[in-house]
Amino acid sequence: MAERVLAATRKGLFTIERAKSGKWAITKTDFLAQNLPIVHANAAKDMIIACISHGHFGQKVHRSRDRGKTWTEVKAPAFPPLAEGEKPVVDMFGRTVPSTLQLIWAMESGGKNEDGRLWCGTIPGGLFRSDDAGETWEINRPLWDHPTRKKWSGGGADWPGIHSVCVDPRDPKHITLGISSGGVWATTDGGKTWETRCKGLRAEYMPPEQAEEPTAQDPHIVVQCPGKPDHLWIQHHNGIFRTTNAGQKWAELPSAGPSVFGFAVAVHPKDPLTAWFVPAKKDETRIPVDGKVVVTRTRDGGKTFDVLSKGLPQEHAYDITYRHALDIDSTGKSLAFGTTTGSLWISDDQGESWQTVSEHLPPVYCVRFEK
Amino acid sequence: MPHVSFTSNLRQHVACPEADVQGSTVGAALGDYFATHGLVRDYVLDEHGAVRKHMAVFVDGEMISDRERLSDPVGPRAKIWVIQALSGG
Numbered sequence: 001m002a003e004r005v006l007a008a009t010r011k012g013l014f015t016i017e018r019a020k021s022g023k024w025a026i027t028k029t030d031f032l033a034q035n036l037p038i039v040h041a042n043a044a045k046d047m048i049i050a051c052i053s054h055g056h057f058g059q060k061v062h063r064s065r066d067r068g069k070t071w072t073e074v075k076a077p078a079f080p081p082l083a084e085g086e087k088p089v090v091d092m093f094g095r096t097v098p099s100t101l102q103l104i105w106a107m108e109s110g111g112k113n114e115d116g117r118l119w120c121g122t123i124p125g126g127l128f129r130s131d132d133a134g135e136t137w138e139i140n141r142p143l144w145d146h147p148t149r150k151k152w153s154g155g156g157a158d159w160p161g162i163h164s165v166c167v168d169p170r171d172p173k174h175i176t177l178g179i180s181s182g183g184v185w186a187t188t189d190g191g192k193t194w195e196t197r198c199k200g201l202r203a204e205y206m207p208p209e210q211a212e213e214p215t216a217q218d219p220h221i222v223v224q225c226p227g228k229p230d231h232l233w234i235q236h237h238n239g240i241f242r243t244t245n246a247g248q249k250w251a252e253l254p255s256a257g258p259s260v261f262g263f264a265v266a267v268h269p270k271d272p273l274t275a276w277f278v279p280a281k282k283d284e285t286r287i288p289v290d291g292k293v294v295v296t297r298t299r300d301g302g303k304t305f306d307v308l309s310k311g312l313p314q315e316h317a318y319d320i321t322y323r324h325a326l327d328i329d330s331t332g333k334s335l336a337f338g339t340t341t342g343s344l345w346i347s348d349d350q351g352e353s354w355q356t357v358s359e360h361l362p363p364v365y366c367v368r369f370e371k
Numbered sequence: 372m373p374h375v376s377f378t379s380n381l382r383q384h385v386a387c388p389e390a391d392v393q394g395s396t397v398g399a400a401l402g403d404y405f406a407t408h409g410l411v412r413d414y415v416l417d418e419h420g421a422v423r424k425h426m427a428v429f430v431d432g433e434m435i436s437d438r439e440r441l442s443d444p445v446g447p448r449a450k451i452w453v454i455q456a457l458s459g460g
Contacts, residue, residue, distance in 0.1 A: 058423055100419060
């Protein structure tokens with residue numbers, strides 16, 4: 001089982017480690033008081049990438065090559081200037097979409113044999129690639145220049161953003177993206193061409209005739225089963241969806257315990273039928289149903305769901321788990337999730353019971369096992 | 372020579388000692404500074420070279436008017452201050 005968890009929060013990066021007794025505890029803080037939307041760990045390379053969002057000084061990327069002992073600031077992705085005569089994109093609300101980096105919203109390593117490759121998703125909706133572990137970045141022009149990008153809109157933030165980058169373990173040229181709100185996109189040629197993979201998704205928040213419009217879809221997060229990469233799950237604004245054919249067709253799962261609304265999903269690393277969610281009351285309120293924090297788990301591809309609550313608060317709890325704040329380790333036994341009200345829980349038995357690491361952290365944005 | 376100084380709040384994130392610089396515009400003077408303190412640039416300017424939304428640049432007590440091209444003139448003994456705008460209260 002995993003031994004370390006990283007939690008990126010509104011006020012710092014926290015390292016949580018398991019003692020021999022089995023108890024998890026915070027053992028280290030980095031970047032205390034800084035706002036970290038994203039952290040990415042690549043255990044095979046002892047590398048951690050910490051992304052900082054300064055209120056005044058912009059978005060920064062810090063890299064450690066010794067599991068967080070020392071840090072070096074590397075370059076942040078940069079958007080290209082508008083070409084002579086090029087007009088900026090105006091969204092459906094008439095607002096000009098900035099062509100400068102607003103937030104780093106996804107950071108993932110490339111394939112096993114792609115040494116130094118990182119993929120970074122941002123707000124506004126840019127996808128960047130680095131082949132030198134963050135020293136330099138290049139925007140993916142085919143996606144940035146795609147005419148359909150003009151139809152993307154903000155979802156969870158004022159501007160559209162790329163929050164999910166799923167690199168197929170079998171073929172790193174096959175990449176699936178989640179965009180809020182811009183749908184699910186995939187490339188099979190390493191980013192030269194892109195197409196939407198939204199068939200079966202449904203956006204109830206749109207006028208009925210546009211409910212199936214690909215770019216109107218708001219997948220809150222997209223995750224891929226590493227052992228069966230054609231199987232992906234989405235926690236969508238509208239509910240839970242699953243595909244068994246790499247997004248060619250999605251199936252909606254209409255019921256899942258107290259609610260199908262939420263932001264996060266984790267899929268078992270080998271068993272594509274097993275996934276976990278942290279549900280919330282539908283989007284008008286965004287609080288746990290009846291003030292009870294629960295995790296829902298399916299082991300049969302979404303036909304049935306267990307509601308797991310042992311160790312979680314069951315009265316007057318208003319914790320919400322954001323899209324990057326739930327993770328599973330590489331064995332599929334341990335899960336961790338953090339919340340907007342600063343709670344962090346870890347389970348070592350697939351969610352049956354939960355250990356409280358803290359209920360007093362800053363708002364938690366991203367939780368990652370070292371894997 | 373013009374002299375450039377930075378808000379102390381920036382020093383906790385990146386080394387930015389005050390320094391004499393060369394240049395007759397804000398852009399040239401800051402560009403001269405960034406030539407030897409490269410990391411500081413991205414903390415003050417965005418990727419297109421404009422002053423970040425929540426930063427402010429003063430020359431001899433006056434806030435610069437051209438935040439995009441940094442064309443405001445800088446005298447040979449100008450004091451340039453790079454500070455945080457008090458956005459957010």
